[in-house]
Each structure stands twice: as structure tokens, then as C-alpha cells.
Amino acid sequence: MTPKFDEKIEPIYQEVLARNPGETEFHQAVQEVLESLGPVLVKHPEFADHRIIERICEPERQIIFRVPWQDDKGDVHINRGFRVEFNSSLGPYKGGLRFHPSVYLGIIKFLGFEQIFKNALTGMPIGGGKGGSDFDPKGKSDTEIMRFCQSFMTELHRHLGEHTDVPAGDIGVGGREIGYLFGQYKRITNRWEAGVLTGKGLDWGGSLVRTEATGYGATFFVDEMLKVRKDSFEGKTCLVSGSGNVAIYTIEKINELGGKVVACSDSGGYIYHEKGLDLALIQQLKEIERRRIKDYAEYHKDAKYVAKGNIWQIPCQVAMPSATQNEINGKDAATLVKNGCIAVGEGANMPTTPEGVRVFLEAGIAYGPGKAANAGGVATSALEMQQNACRDSWTFEYTEKRLQQIMQSIHQLCYETAEEYGTPGNYVNGANIAGFVRVARAMVAFGLV
Numbered sequence: 001m002t003p004k005f006d007e008k009i010e011p012i013y014q015e016v017l018a019r020n021p022g023e024t025e026f027h028q029a030v031q032e033v034l035e036s037l038g039p040v041l042v043k044h045p046e047f048a049d050h051r052i053i054e055r056i057c058e059p060e061r062q063i064i065f066r067v068p069w070q071d072d073k074g075d076v077h078i079n080r081g082f083r084v085e086f087n088s089s090l091g092p093y094k095g096g097l098r099f100h101p102s103v104y105l106g107i108i109k110f111l112g113f114e115q116i117f118k119n120a121l122t123g124m125p126i127g128g129g130k131g132g133s134d135f136d137p138k139g140k141s142d143t144e145i146m147r148f149c150q151s152f153m154t155e156l157h158r159h160l161g162e163h164t165d166v167p168a169g170d171i172g173v174g175g176r177e178i179g180y181l182f183g184q185y186k187r188i189t190n191r192w193e194a195g196v197l198t199g200k201g202l203d204w205g206g207s208l209v210r211t212e213a214t215g216y217g218a219t220f221f222v223d224e225m226l227k228v229r230k231d232s233f234e235g236k237t238c239l240v241s242g243s244g245n246v247a248i249y250t251i252e253k254i255n256e257l258g259g260k261v262v263a264c265s266d267s268g269g270y271i272y273h274e275k276g277l278d279l280a281l282i283q284q285l286k287e288i289e290r291r292r293i294k295d296y297a298e299y300h301k302d303a304k305y306v307a308k309g310n311i312w313q314i315p316c317q318v319a320m321p322s323a324t325q326n327e328i329n330g331k332d333a334a335t336l337v338k339n340g341c342i343a344v345g346e347g348a349n350m351p352t353t354p355e356g357v358r359v360f361l362e363a364g365i366a367y368g369p370g371k372a373a374n375a376g377g378v379a380t381s382a383l384e385m386q387q388n389a390c391r392d393s394w395t396f397e398y399t400e401k402r403l404q405q406i407m408q409s410i411h412q413l414c415y416e417t418a419e420e421y422g423t424p425g426n427y428v429n430g431a432n433i434a435g436f437v438r439v440a441r442a443m444v445a446f447g448l449v
């Protein structure tokens with residue numbers, strides 16, 4: 001599909017393609033933002049004078065390193081580690097670490113690029129970065145995970161600091177991995193520096209609600225989009241892809257708001273349970289036993305497991321992709337719309353292809369892009385940093401209220417910005433423009449750095 005750029009922006013995009021060959025996910029993330037920015041340059045010619053778009057597309061720093069580790073049999077393995085410190089205009093680099101065999105520089109750069117604008121939308125003092133490794137945690141023992149994390153942090157620690165760069169989790173990195181990473185950071189630096197990582201355990205500097213935050217936040221965002229349409233989750237049939245951290249807490253909050261989630265998935269296939277998913281069972285299988293979603297059907301004979309099935313073919317009113325990038329293509333989007341879907345909220349990062357995004361926008365459904373809808377995770381990480389800075393810990397109720405207010409204000413900002421720029425209801429434009437303008441203003445203020 002041909003991208004639609006303003007004539008001043010087309011050459012910038014061509015330059016990004018030429019300078020970053022083969023990084024298709026990064027190209028896609030840049031395309032999506034740049035398509036929104038034409039009217040911004042008309043309103044703010046100073047951004048063009050300062051070549052803000054060109055500068056924002058170039059990471060401030062990219063770190064690639066070797067991660068050697070030993071498995072339980074004593075065999076040696078070599079993985080590759082990454083940290084892309086993309087933009088520190090609004091605060092220290094902030095963004096998760098992904099451990100997955102598909103990871104390469106193009107994935108980390110797309111995630112880091114998205115993170116710049118997402119973090120700006122939160123209104124909190126955090127810049128954008130992302131990292132990870134092509135290490136596959138699946139099927140590894142706890143001791144293998146520990147040795148890998150220790151080796152990864154042995155290199156990464158020199159680039160981190162509470163005022164410099166603050167990682168957290170993403171796919172394949174949860175509380176267990178953050179524990180091993182924090183332990184190694186503490187050991188190497190001889191500093192108990194809580195603010196250097198977020199997603200920590202509650203006994204050692206973590207924040208209540210950080211575990212739930214991305215899923216809860218995405219659900220709050222969809223709730224706001226529904227309110228604009230004088231609607232709610234009450235009685236809605238919903239699909240949530242994935243069955244990891246984001247998916248689980250999306251399901252929990254949808255249930256609380258009166259919706260019914262009938263299907264979720266993992267990379268093996270999806271489970272369909274017409275009367276509504278048994279969330280306690282999913283948590284037991286995924287969070288505790290680290291099993292596959294197909295095992296759900298062993299416990300519920302009226303549920304159906306479809307190996308390699310396409311979850312988006314199930315009729316629903318609300319869809320919340322919460323697994324990975326490009327999981328909804330143009331055809332899936334058209335199927336969702338045809339089957340009566342009225343709202344899509346992206347818990348995952350860039351889960352919809354550009355063709356899919358176009359289908360949703362043309363259909364006029366409520367479509368909340370990831371950089372706005374899933375910002376609750378990183379926003380609550382920033383709340384964790386605030387608690388660490390004042391050596392405090394807040395209650396669940398207070399922290400969740402703060403999260404909800406942040407999601408409401410992100411929704412409002414995207415909604416109003418879309419209107420201001422002549423595309424009412426287009427949250428893609430609203431999020432891209434509002435996030436970009438915040439970062440661009442700071443970059444102009446700093447001069448040429």
C-alpha cells in the first residue's frame with residue numbers, strides 16, 4: 001500500500017528507508033507517524049527549520065552487544081542484546097525489554113520510536129527507548145533465565161541509571177526477569193538504586209498496579225472512546241488476543257466493566273469459550289504454570305481450541321489485540337468490521353498493519369492506536385519512579401485512580417488534537433500529532449543537540 005505523505009515529508013521518509021535498510025517494522029512505525037505530520041509543519045514552520053522530523057527519526061544512541069550464557073548442561077550460547085536510546089528530550093530513556101527469538105534491530109527501533117510519542121502523551125517526564133534480545137525464554141529453566149539475565153545486565157548496566165535510562169518488561173520479560181536484572185545491577189554497581197528499573201517486586205521498590213496497568217489502561221481508553229459514542233462495555237462480546245501480561249489484565253478489567261471476553265490466544269492458537277473465559281484458570285496456566293493456552297480445553301469441555309486459528313474471525317463488538325505487532329491485517333480488519341465490531345483498542349504495540357488501520361478509519365469505528373491506548377503501562381512505571389524518588393508506596397486504589405485519570409487525559413488530548421487538526425474522531429492523527437508536538441517543542445528549546 002502506498003503511503004500518503006505531505007510533499008515536504010516524502011523525502012524525509014525516503015531518507016529513513018535508505019539509511020535503515022531491511023528494518024521493515026521500523027519503516028512501518030515511521031510511516032504511520034509521518035503520515036499525520038503534514039498539517040503540523042504548516043502550523044509550526046519552526047519544526048521544519050529545526051529539522052525536527054529528521055532528528056527524531058535518528059536514535060540518539062544504539063547499543064548492540066554480545067550476551068554469552070551457559071545452559072544447565074554447561075553448553076555455551078551466544079545471543080545478541082540491544083538497547084536503542086531513541087530520544088531523551090522529555091526525560092530519561094524509558095521503555096521495556098523484549099526477549100523473543102524474532103528480535104533484531106528493526107523491531108527494537110520500531111518499539112523505541114513508538115515509545116517516544118507514547119511517553120510524551122502521558123505528560124510525564126520520560127523519554128523513549130527500548131531494548132531486548134533474540135533470546136527465547138520458552139522452555140528454559142529458572143537458572144538458565146537467571147544466567148542469561150545476569151550476562152545481559154553485565155553489559156547493559158553501564159548505560160543505565162535512574163536519570164539516564166530506565167528499562168522495564170515487555171514480551172518475555174516479567175517480574176522474574178526484572179528480579180534477576182535488578183539483582184545483577186545492584187551487585188555490579190554496589191548501589192540499591194530503585195529507580196533504575198520498573199516492574200519491580202512489591203517488597204523491593206515495585207508499585208502496586210504496575211502488573212495490571214497496561215491491560216487496565218487499554219480498557220479504560222476504550223471505555224472513554226465508547227463514552228464519546230454514548231456507549232459502554234456493558235453486555236459487549238469482546239476478543240482479546242494473547243494470554244500474557246497485557247491480555248490477562250485487559251480481560252480482568254473488561255469483566256469488571258460488564259463486558260464478556262469469549263476468546264484469547266497464544267502463538268499456538270486460540271481458545272473460544274462462548275459463556276465467557278475463566279480468567280482464574282488462564283492465570284493459573286499462564287502466570288503460575290507457564291503452560292500453553294490449548295490446555296484450557298482440558299478443564300472446560302464446552303470450550304474449543306483452534307490450533308493456528310485466526311481469532312479475528314470470531315464475531316465481536318470490541319477487539320483488543322494484546323499479543324504482538326502486525327497481528328491484524330487488512331482482511332482481518334474488514335472481517336471484524338463486517339461482523340459488527342465497533343471499537344478496537346490496541347494493548348499491543350503496532351498490532352494492526354497500515355491496511356488494517358485504513359479499514360478501521362474508513363469504517364469510522366472507534367480505533368485507539370497502541371501508542372495512546374497502551375500507554376498506561378509506562379505511565380504507571382513513571383508512577384513507580386515517583387514513589388521510588390520519595391521512598392514511598394501508594395495504595396492500590398490511589399494508584400489505579402491515577403492510572404485512570406492519566407488514560408482519560410490521554411484520550412482527551414488525542415480527541416481534541418484530532419479535532420483541532422480537522423480530523424475529528426481520528427485517534428491516530430490525534431496521538432501522533434499531540435505526542436510529536438510535545439517532543440518537538442522541547443527539541444526546539446534545547447537548540448541543536
Ligand SMILES: NC(=O)C1=CN([C@@H]2O[C@H](COP(=O)(O)OP(=O)(O)OC[C@H]3O[C@@H](n4cnc5c(N)ncnc54)[C@H](OP(=O)(O)O)[C@@H]3O)[C@@H](O)[C@H]2O)C=CC1
Binds near residue numbers: 214265325
Ligand atoms: N508489558 C507491558 O507493560 C506492555 C506491553 N506492551 C505490548 O503488549 C504486547 C504483549 O506484551 P506482554 O503481554 O507484556 O507480553 P507477554 O510475554 O506477557 O505475552 C505475550 C503474549 O503474546 C503472544 N505472542 C507473542 N508473540 C507472538 C507472536 N509472534 N504470534 C502470536 N502470539 C504471540 C504470546 O504467546 P506465546 O507465549 O505463545 O509466545 C503471549 O500470549 C506486546 O506487543 C508488547 O510490546 C505494550 C505496552 C506495555
Ligand SMILES: O=C(O)CCC(=O)C(=O)O
Binds near residue numbers: 198377379
Ligand atoms: O513500563 C515501561 O517502561 C515500558 C512499557 C513498554 O515497554 C511499552 O510501553 O511498550
